[in-house]
Amino acid sequence: MLAEQRQSLITAMVNQRGSLSITEIQRKLKVSRETIRRDLLLLADRNLLRKTHGGALSLERSEPEIAVREEINADAKRAIGRLAASLVPDGASVILATSSTVQRVADTLLARQGLTVFTNSIAICSKLAGHNKNRVYLLGGEVQAINGATLGRDATAMLSHYFADFAFVGAGAISPNAWVMDFTREEGELHGLMLQSARTAVVVADHSKFSRYAPVRVGNLEKVTHLVTDRPPDPPMAAALAALPLELLVADGQPQPERK
Amino acid sequence: MLAEQRQSLITAMVNQRGSLSITEIQRKLKVSRETIRRDLLLLADRNLLRKTHGGALSLERSEPEIAVREEINADAKRAIGRLAASLVPDGASVILATSSTVQRVADTLLARQGLTVFTNSIAICSKLAGHNKNRVYLLGGEVQAINGATLGRDATAMLSHYFADFAFVGAGAISPNAWVMDFTREEGELHGLMLQSARTAVVVADHSKFSRYAPVRVGNLEKVTHLVTDRPPDPPMAAALAALPLELLVADGQPQPERK
């Protein structure tokens, strides 16, 4: 790739995402850290972007990125994400919902090649699009400012045209009788459809979600094939889960022996 | 192979791909590196392409936006954006395409209240969502990494369910006979549909787009009600535009007197 091409690509990516770290750029372009740093210095000199510690900011955007939410249980979510993503081989098609845990799945999927991704999360889309020959399809719909997700009839209508190898969905809560629950109806509807639209349907949820309630029941829990979490659930919860034909994967230290 | 044949082949390849390295050219043509270099020097001298270290860039196809050019017309685009956005009142519904000029329209629209926005641009979506009680609908589709736009049948299918007060669309080029042109078929199709899906259909284009060509003709130019630019077009272009029932708005200093 030509130097100028690389530089305008960097500019475009930074402008599109609002900001970009050198490490992220390095993952996409196969050049050394120093080269990128030199490119950023040059571009910053021409006032095409603003250089910061570790990356660059776009001059285009007046509003900063959608605020990064305070991550609770960040370590647990990372571990869950790694384990869940390990199910996915190169070239697979994957549905990814909007959730902080699912985003950790996407982090690990950065290492995969040639994925076909369906998601309603703008953040996940930005992360995976244009990377390792991935094809990313963003579901349409009304944008929720709070988390950068698209929702609504448009999203479900579009998703209904597709079917994938894997679906990864977070849960607002998992009730004591093993229902997956969400906070809004639209969210619940989309998540239910996502789980129906893949051969392997995975719910990711850290332990804080167990034995709790949320207002909306996500349909078709029977379709869930895997539940990935970070701690073995307490006995009643475990019993409720055991009654379902799903595989429980626990991400800390020694993974649970597989059932099925 | 004759020299001229080879040179026009190189020009064609560069224009098709947007850029080409000498090594790539060498792989296709069985001639020495020096010959290619000399060809490129000659072609660059005739302004048929731009030579860079290691290869050449197309002049025609400013599609993989050459960052420098983007910066050169930045002021013009800002002015166009302000003028175009001035058409829009609070509470209106607006369709916004993906383009750097349309993004300047969005900048000004930040000051509006309660807009309903339809867009296929992730950047515009991030800018307007969650602001001033706006409702933002992101069109679904396959994500183009280069500009963060969604395109394809999903996008057109979703848009076809809506109709807005305004549509703002950029142009890849405006041909001498006043066709709006774009670089890819999918882009052209979506832009055409956008212009059909609003009562007031606005094309924004800085002067550098006039009297140029791009590969795809955007349909339904007749539906365009306004063309916003930064300089009065040259006489032949102006004549071609005058034959159409559209209002020409020029953004520098004193806006053109309104016609119609």
Add this chain to the structure above:
DNA sequence: TCAAGATGCCACAAAATACAACATATTAAC
């Protein structure tokens, strides 16, 4: 506060490319 890890920065090495000079091949004109 510290320590560890990430990042910045510098100098030099390595690689790729540009350029110039000359040799060879091809073309065109006669």
Add this chain to the structure above:
DNA sequence: GTTAATATGTTGTATTTTGTGGCATCTTGA
């Protein structure tokens, strides 16, 4: 066919770009 003109290939050196490693500096989290 010969010859001059032009084009192409080859070679060697200069220049530019990129990579690498060492070390300083910053950030972050305990």
